[in-house]
Amino acid sequence: MDLLAFAKGPALQVAAYIFVAGTIWRIVGIVLLKEKVDYSEPRKSAGLMAALKVIYTRSFTASPFKRATLYPKMLAYVQHLGLFAVIFLFVPHIMFFKGFLGFDWPGLPNNIIYLLGVASVVASIALLVRRLTSPVLKLISNFDDYFSWFVTVLPLVTGLMIPVRMGLRYEDILAVHVLSVVLLMIWFPFGKLGHAFLVFVTRGTTGMVFERRGAKT
Amino acid sequence: MKKRPTVGEILQAKGVSRRGFLKYCATTASILALPPAMIPRIAEAIENARRPSVIWLSFQECTGCTESLTRSASPTVEGLIFDAISLDYHHTLQAAAGDQAEAARHAAMEENDGQYLVLVDGSIPLGNPGFSTIAGISNVDMLKETVAGAAAVVAIGSCAAFGGIPGADPNPTGAVSVMDLVTDKPVINVPGCPPIPMVMTAVLTQFLTFGQLPELDKHGRPLAFYGQTIHDRCYRRPFYEQGKFAETFDDEGARAGWCLYKLGCKGPTTYNACATAKWNSGTSFPIEAGHPCLGCSEPNFWDGGGFYEPLSTGRFDSGAKLAGAAGIGVALGVAAAAAGRSKQAKFTKEG
């Protein structure tokens, strides 16, 4: 079995098991802790809509904080939108998803994807530089932050190397790319990357708690 | 050992003019994928090259490779090359049969000991020697015997190079490739199902012209022909970058000649010269004809996923196992939460 077949087969398979099991483990482990019951008289009824509202509104910065957080926010936007486009709008990736979802959706031209991918890498590097130089971030960062950065950027870089090639063989870089995704999937549920699904829980919770009080969300 | 005539002498004897010879050299350079600037060197080399002896062994194969080669046999330029080699044994093409044929093989081996080329098509069964025999000799024995005194071995076609269809899962005959058995001689793989005729002749021409083996890639294939992917040399490549794909075989995109990636094209991971050398005397090649590349010149292409399955498709087991993983996730989550809660209960009691 060559490296690509190993990456696309058993490696990806095991990564998928770990990804699914780990994600569910984490969510269930949190959700099944004791629930906080609130008997206070609500000012407003706040259910799912409040949760959805905040899930949406927290994607944008409230005006008082705009100036102070402009730089990291812009970088984070570029990083995240780039990642989104690269993962979900690159045609070969869509084909990958179609392989097990059974349906596909329109993608973007590869040239645009490469551009977005590069932008995402550049933004990620800028964010890392910020993390390594800002006194606040230096203090609060831990292994998870750096390792998660690494496993996120690695597939981007290896993916972008496929069209560039640099003397390497297509199937070898592709195999390394798939293996980097395997690493990402394995780490995903356990570290801070879990925010990709926890963001709905945290924002939603805050939305319901504070909307209930009629307070600013 | 009698002295074989040089190629120059053979051509002269056939009454080929110098202009004809120059034309022949230009075509040879083209076949060898060498730049036209190399033509004078080729001319010099060919004039002085001596006619080598070739023994062709056919094992578990479909004769497709021989068919492919003979497509371009008769008095063509490539044909001339075959005039220039001495094909001393080929049980499909030769007139002799039985003991006579075997005697010819042994004679050629003795006469050219250490200098002849062995060409093999088909894979070799190790499961049971009786699965494939020639003149009562098992394939593996014949290969070992013949290769012993050879200068080099050329594995023609994907079966000889990588095991091919006989070697595909579940490999009932225990088929292996030439490479698997011959480890003490140079082995050149010329895979493809079948290989491009010009590529086969080119490898022989290279040996004939320069008396040396070509530079090989990690799968033992001559880099001159297997150095670039179909994808990299494909005229439809710009459509790939622009995101223009044929979705089905009869949609607008297919008619407009867009990229066949979504229809399972293995071009990106397939190393071969189809996109430039083309087939049927340079008429076309599968992608130009509207069909995705199957990746036939790659190891294990038969087991490498469906022909119409896009390259990026992951190879997953059934969803049941994934559901199992989800179940384990639920169990671990419940256990973790229960452990957390019991710790809280304990701490509450302890105060």
Add this chain to the structure above:
Amino acid sequence: MTTPQETTAPAFPFHGNVRPLLNEVMHALDRLLETDVPTTIDLASLPFGPGELEHLEATLGAGELSAKLDALGTSRIRETAFPGVWWLEHRNAHDEVVGRYLEITRTPEILSSQDADIVAGRARLGDQFE
């Protein structure tokens, strides 16, 4: 029942090989004029899409001179509309194309009489007087 569909004529030849090739030819002409070095381009090594080769041929057009060579099948050697740019097409005995080249030179080498052939010809002429 299928309805006859309008055929979408492929937008030929838009695969992008012709322009860079013409650019290369232009540079080869410069080289020929400045340093007297000829250039040969093997068209078989380029991944032409359908119709592209025809497009190239049409773009280069036909010039003043055209020759036919009979040796191991016919070959056509003709100057294109751009002096110094020659189109060579070798065919085998079955009239199948076995090679196509662009030569950027004053006279393609193959048009010149070759010494070996002159020697052989001279010998044959000598035979007439014996």
Add this chain to the structure above:
Amino acid sequence: MTTVDGRHELDREAERLAYKPPEIRHDKQGDMASEERINQAMHHFVKNFNTQTASYLDGCLHCGMCADACHFHVRTDDPRYTPIWKIELFKRTYKRQVGPFAFFYRLLGLKRHVSIEDLEEWQHLLYDSCTVCGRCSLVCPMGIDIAGLVSMARHGMFKAGLVPHELHETAKTSAETGSPLGITPEKFEERVEWMADEHDVEIPMNVEQADVLAVMSSIEINKYPQSIAATAKILNAAGESWTFRTDGFEATNFGMLSGNAEWQKKASMKLIDAAVKIGAKTLVLPECGHAYMALRWMGANMYGKPLPFKVMHISEYLADALNTGKIKVKKVDKSLTYHDPCQVSRRGGATQAARDVIKHLGVDFREMEYGGDYNWCCGGGGGVITIKRADPLRHRVFKLKMDQVEKTEADELVSSCANCRQSFDDSQQHFNWDYTMGSLMEMVAENLEEGNS
């Protein structure tokens, strides 16, 4: 023209060549061994982890944006004042003890066990440098309510006996006497009688049955007693059947601020029991921010079921009374700016009430830049005002508030929180500042239309 860098105080009095870094004081209560303190802190951190807190503690990205929302960090640039860092020990305990992967964290030693030195250091971060104002909760891209987590982390600190002394003593006095300032029921009754005489207003006391139970904060009773009279004037004018009670008059809740859950419950239950006893339909809270959080949003949870009466902040009561025409006010011809108490506006959801009242007063209202929900805190909330050693830091932080107020160029400054008022008064004195903090309720009381009651 040169300007003074706002981050660093211009200090002409500092001694030259004699700079000594201030000694950080770690206060300890009781004589527990360090091990026991660690144990207690951990136990009482752990008790707080529910689905909500767990998702918050699991969801942090370490993006550090909360630092930009925190007045302590903005004014000092000290990275330790990054809000999420203040709950680092709480978070670490969660990951080690209760999180979904706690087993691995312990097995592989991925998260260090909390040490006594850690706890001592975090006393400063959890108390001195956090007013639980919740501004950080609004900037967090994950929507994590960091302020709420600080309050919970204080539970562990209290049990470990690691609370700043003054705050601990204030809370203890409050638990023992019913008032953080030691105001006994008798003293309260005395004060009420005095105010009734002084302001010539009828003040019902210990009525057996009333629709409205009014309560006061000790700060008001002690420092701003005119508030008692103002409250009475307003409730009388509105024609309410109301009363003060000696068995439930103290609105402040230092159990909550210091992190003692039992004391918090005890204080809240006093008010709830009194209201239930007289069959009150409404309990009107005084101008006090944290009292609103304690009773309006946490009271029912102490009670264990929904409260049988409504809880209103006085600003909400005023807005309601003015909107429905129960009381009327004269127009006030002044410009005015309003300081939002964090627990009432940002965290309590009653931001609009004060603005309704101000509208009825007809003043030239000048909203501060990013006022309302994004208001800068006075710096004294969350019990910080009681911690003497935190004064220099608190004064430094107050600069932000001063700038915000000064920019409005308003004639008058009012708020609806006695704790803010106290904090403003103290800082005013420290800086010799021009603005004196007033009370919105008192302004209403002073401008009530006659013949209303």
